[in-house]
Amino acid sequence: MRIDLSDQKILVTGASRGIGQAIARQLAEAGAQVAVHFNRNADTAQHVADDIRHGALTFQADLSKPVEVVQLFDNVLARFGSIDCLVNNAGIALGTSIDSDDIAFTDSWSKTMLVNLHATGLLCKKAINHFTTNGGGRIINIASRAAFRGDTGDYLAYAASKGGVVSLTRSIARAFGKEGIKAFTVAPGFTRTDMAEDFIQKYGETYVKSDIALTTLTQPEDIAPTVAFLASGYADHATGTTIDINAGSYMH
Numbered sequence: 001m002r003i004d005l006s007d008q009k010i011l012v013t014g015a016s017r018g019i020g021q022a023i024a025r026q027l028a029e030a031g032a033q034v035a036v037h038f039n040r041n042a043d044t045a046q047h048v049a050d051d052i053r054h055g056a057l058t059f060q061a062d063l064s065k066p067v068e069v070v071q072l073f074d075n076v077l078a079r080f081g082s083i084d085c086l087v088n089n090a091g092i093a094l095g096t097s098i099d100s101d102d103i104a105f106t107d108s109w110s111k112t113m114l115v116n117l118h119a120t121g122l123l124c125k126k127a128i129n130h131f132t133t134n135g136g137g138r139i140i141n142i143a144s145r146a147a148f149r150g151d152t153g154d155y156l157a158y159a160a161s162k163g164g165v166v167s168l169t170r171s172i173a174r175a176f177g178k179e180g181i182k183a184f185t186v187a188p189g190f191t192r193t194d195m196a197e198d199f200i201q202k203y204g205e206t207y208v209k210s211d212i213a214l215t216t217l218t219q220p221e222d223i224a225p226t227v228a229f230l231a232s233g234y235a236d237h238a239t240g241t242t243i244d245i246n247a248g249s250y251m252h
């Protein structure tokens with residue numbers, strides 16, 4: 001079996017850093033043309049695109065703003081001509097204490113939902129509309145172990161948003177399979193990225209390591225090959241499924 005994505009154009013959100021960057025690199029290595037989405041880190045995104053080649057281009061959008069979400073998909077479509085696969089990876093994890101005031105809690109909750117769930121839902125909608133007139137396509141949504149296991153008290157919104165991503169993905173798989181659309185969830189556990197560093201600062205590395213069955217923390221490069229496999233079509237009959245990549249820390 002050989003994974004060859006040379007006939008695929010793939011949009012990866014949040015590809016400037018962390019897991020998204022590793023996914024973009026892996027997909028391009030398999031031959032895909034990648035739309036490298038970023039928000040604030042234009043230089044890093046450009047560096048990724050230059051590095052991975054295969055016609056990769058960068059696209060900026062703040063996914064907390066629905067109008068920019070729509071523009072992102074339309075811009076990629078305009079430049080690439082078509083899209084075969086959407087990888088919703090961009091996400092935020094805002095720690096907010098249950099003791100914070102109600103306004104601060106609501107702000108944090110809303111921002112989390114906008115980026116993690118609303119933007120993902122809207123990009124899925126755009127992709128489904130496109131895929132139905134383009135012979136089908138694949139959606140790979142990056143959720144989290146937190147969707148199944150729950151999270152700490154400071155990350156209630158984060159876990160809730162990722163739970164939403166899981167049911168969104170399952171609904172797409174059920175509703176649009178006949179249109180040739182396949183949808184998958186990848187649920188990482190703790191993975192060594194900037195997002196994880198914030199958590200390590202707060203809870204300590206020992207706490208994080210004590211949670212997993214393996215000896216080393218998961219790296220972004222441990223997530224990316226699964227995404228390439230799902231994009232390849234070899235796993236199409238697993239549509240709707242979730243693949244856990246959490247170093248044996250939680251099975252459900």
Ligand SMILES: NC(=O)c1ccc[n+]([C@@H]2O[C@H](COP(=O)([O-])OP(=O)(O)OC[C@H]3O[C@@H](n4cnc5c(N)ncnc54)[C@H](OP(=O)(O)O)[C@@H]3O)[C@@H](O)[C@H]2O)c1
Pocket residue numbers: 013014015016017018019020037038039040041042061062063064088089090091092093115142143144145187188189190191192193194195196
């Ligand atoms: N790391 C973990 O332990 C872990 C565990 C489970 C699930 N996940 C999930 O995996 C995905 C990637 O996480 P990561 O750890 O790689 O995160 P990260 O290192 O913090 O990178 C986040 C990415 O999302 C983009 N982003 C953030 N806010 C955005 C916004 N408002 N609009 C558009 N893009 C935005 C960033 O773009 P810029 O840098 O350009 O601003 C960046 O490319 C997320 O969905 C996360 O929930 C991570």
